Amino acid sequence: MYFKAIVAHQDPETCEFLSNLLTERMWGVAGIATTGQEAIDAVFRNKADILFLDPELREQNGVSVAKQLSTLFPHTESVLVLAGTTHPAWAFEMDAVDYIVKPFERERLHKSLYKIECYLFGKRADPRFVSSFIGIRNNNEIEFIDQRDIVLISSEKRETKIYLHSPDRRRVIKVSESLCSFEKRLHATSFIRTHRSYLINLHYLHKIYPSGQTYIATFKGLQEIAYVSKNKIGNLYRKINIS
Numbered sequence: 001m002y003f004k005a006i007v008a009h010q011d012p013e014t015c016e017f018l019s020n021l022l023t024e025r026m027w028g029v030a031g032i033a034t035t036g037q038e039a040i041d042a043v044f045r046n047k048a049d050i051l052f053l054d055p056e057l058r059e060q061n062g063v064s065v066a067k068q069l070s071t072l073f074p075h076t077e078s079v080l081v082l083a084g085t086t087h088p089a090w091a092f093e094m095d096a097v098d099y100i101v102k103p104f105e106r107e108r109l110h111k112s113l114y115k116i117e118c119y120l121f122g123k124r125a126d127p128r129f130v131s132s133f134i135g136i137r138n139n140n141e142i143e144f145i146d147q148r149d150i151v152l153i154s155s156e157k158r159e160t161k162i163y164l165h166s167p168d169r170r171r172v173i174k175v176s177e178s179l180c181s182f183e184k185r186l187h188a189t190s191f192i193r194t195h196r197s198y199l200i201n202l203h204y205l206h207k208i209y210p211s212g213q214t215y216i217a218t219f220k221g222l223q224e225i226a227y228v229s230k231n232k233i234g235n236l237y238r239k240i241n242i243s
Contacts, residue, residue: 053096147186
C-alpha cells in the first residue's frame with residue numbers, strides 16, 4: 001500500500017469510481033464521505049495522507065473543510081475533484097496539491113495520480129517538500145498550473161502576463177493579479193523579483209548582460225526578455241552563486 005486516502009464527494013458514484021481507481025494503484029482507501037463533516041471525521045479517524053475533496057460538499061464546503069484540516073492535520077494534503085470547466089471562485093483559496101476534473105478520463109487520471117504520488121514520495125523524503133501547483137484566477141474560472149512551467153511573469157499598465165513553458169504547451173496567460181501577490185505565493189527558492197515589472201524563474205535563466213544603466217536576462221526556450229534593476233543584480237547573483 002503506497003498511501004492512505006479519503007474520498008469525499010457528494011456523488012456516491014464518483015466516490016466508488018475513485019475508490020476503485022485508487023485501489024488499482026495500490027492505494028489504501030481508508031474512508032468515503034459525502035458531507036464536509038464526514039470528511040473531517042474520516043481524516044481524524046484514519047490519519048490519511050491525502051483527501052480527494054469535492055469543493056461543493058454539503059453541510060461544509062471544501063474551503064471550510066480544507067481550512068480545518070490544515071489546522072488539525074497539516075500533514076494531510078488535498079486534491080480537488082472539480083466538475084467541468086466552471087469552478088467555484090473560492091476554490092482559488094484552497095491550497096491543493098493537484099486537481100482532477102469530471103467527466104473523468106482514465107489516462108488523464110492516471111497521469112494526475114502519478115504526479116500526486118511523486119509529490120507524496122518527495123514529501124516523505126523531505127518534510128519541507130511543498131506543492132508546485134497554484135491556482136490562477138483567469139476571467140471567471142480558476143486554472144491550476146505547475147509553478148515549474150512558469151518562465152517569467154511581467155507586469156505593465158495593470159496587466160500581468162504569465163509566460164509558460166512545458167513540453168505540451170507554450171502560451172501566455174493574462175491576469176489582473178499583481179506581481180507582489182505572485183511573489184508571495186511562488187516558491188522563493190525558484191523565483192526572484194528582478195525589477196518592479198518582472199518576476200523570473202531561475203531554472204530557465206539563460207544569460208544576463210548589461211544594457212546601459214540596467215541588465216537584461218534571457219531565458220531558455222523563450223524569446224521574451226526581463227529587465228534586472230541595478231539595485232537587484234547583487235541579490236540575483238547571490239541566488240545563482242556568483243560573487
